[in-house]
Amino acid sequence: MGKKCQLVMGPAGSGKSTYCETMITHCQNSKRTVHLLNLDPAAENFLHDPTIDIRNLISLEDVMTELQYGPNGALIYCLEYLLENLDWLEDELGNFDDDYLIIDCPGQIELYTHFPIMRRFVDFLQKLGYMVCGVYLLDSQFIQDTTKFFAGTMSAMSAMIQLEIPHINVLTKMDLVSEKMKESQEIERFYDPDSSLLLEDLNNLTKPKFHALNEALGRLIDEYNMVSYIPLNILEEDSVEYILSQYIFSFK
Ligand SMILES: Nc1nc2c(ncn2[C@@H]2O[C@H](COP(=O)(O)OP(=O)(O)OP(=O)(O)O)[C@@H](O)[C@H]2O)c(=O)[nH]1
Ligand SMILES: [Mg+2]
Numbered sequence: 001m002g003k004k005c006q007l008v009m010g011p012a013g014s015g016k017s018t019y020c021e022t023m024i025t026h027c028q029n030s031k032r033t034v035h036l037l038n039l040d041p042a043a044e045n046f047l048h049d050p051t052i053d054i055r056n057l058i059s060l061e062d063v064m065t066e067l068q069y070g071p072n073g074a075l076i077y078c079l080e081y082l083l084e085n086l087d088w089l090e091d092e093l094g095n096f097d098d099d100y101l102i103i104d105c106p107g108q109i110e111l112y113t114h115f116p117i118m119r120r121f122v123d124f125l126q127k128l129g130y131m132v133c134g135v136y137l138l139d140s141q142f143i144q145d146t147t148k149f150f151a152g153t154m155s156a157m158s159a160m161i162q163l164e165i166p167h168i169n170v171l172t173k174m175d176l177v178s179e180k181m182k183e184s185q186e187i188e189r190f191y192d193p194d195s196s197l198l199l200e201d202l203n204n205l206t207k208p209k210f211h212a213l214n215e216a217l218g219r220l221i222d223e224y225n226m227v228s229y230i231p232l233n234i235l236e237e238d239s240v241e242y243i244l245s246q247y248i249f250s251f252k
Helices: 016-029 060-067 071-084 086-093 117-127 140-144 146-163 179-183 185-191 195-205 208-224 237-249
Strands: 003-009 034-038 100-104 130-139 167-172 229-231
Touching (some): 003 117, 060 071, 130 146, 140 167, 146 195, 146 208, 167 237
Parallel strands (some): 130 167
16 A cells, blocks of 8 residues: 555644544544654644654744744744754654554645745655645635635645645535535535636625736636535544545545
C-alpha cells in the first residue's frame, strides 16, 4: 500500500483538529493504524496524543518572548524552523510503512496561499516516499453567506494550485445544517459550485461596483472546474468512511 498521509488544511476554526480526531477514532475502530502529526505550534489539547508534535521541537511562546514576535509571525518562524530541522522530523517519522499519517495544520490561511512553507513540507514528505493528499476544510456555515463561500472556495483553489497534489475539499460541521436544507436541491449548488447560480446571490450581497469582479471570479472557478466539496457529518460513521474512501481514491 505504501506510505500515505493527509495534509489537513483550512481556515481558522474550520474544524481541522476535530476532523483529525474524528478520522483517528474512526480508523482505530476499524483496526487501521494511524498517527497524528501536529504541525500547529499554537495547538492546545488533543483527544489523541500526537505521535509527532512540532511543539516538542519549538515553542511558540518562546519565540514570542525571545524574538518579540506577535502570534502570526511566531507561527511562521516555527514552521520555517521546522523546515530547517527536517532531520528531526525524519527521525520522528521513523518507518511507518503502511500506516496512515494525519497532519493537523495551523489555520493561518497565508500558509496555503502565498508562503512556500507547505509546498516545501510536501516536497520533503514525497522525498521520504509518502503519497500526500491535501484535505481542505471549509465550514458549512459559510453556505449561509455566499460571499464567505466564494472567498473560501478561492482559498481552497489557491491551496490546490500551490501544492499540486491529490486534493479533496470537505464541507465540515454538516451536523449543524438543518435537515430541511440538507434535503433541498439548494445545497447541491455548494457541493459542486456552479458560479452562475451563486453569482445572483453574490451580486445581491455586494455593491454594484463589485459585480464585474464577482463575475470574473465566477469565471475563474468555472474555468478551473476543480473545486467540489464532500459534506462531512462527524456524527455519522458512513460520512467519515466516505471521506476516507475518497482520500484513498484520490491517489488512483
Ligand atoms: N457541531 C460541530 N462542531 C464542530 C465540528 N468540527 C469542529 N467543530 C467546532 O468548531 C470549533 C473549531 O474546531 P477545531 O477543530 O478546533 O477547528 P480548527 O480548524 O482546528 O481551528 P484552528 O486550529 O484554530 O485553526 C470547535 O469549537 C469545535 O468543537 C463539527 O463537525 N460539528
Ligand atoms: Mg486546530
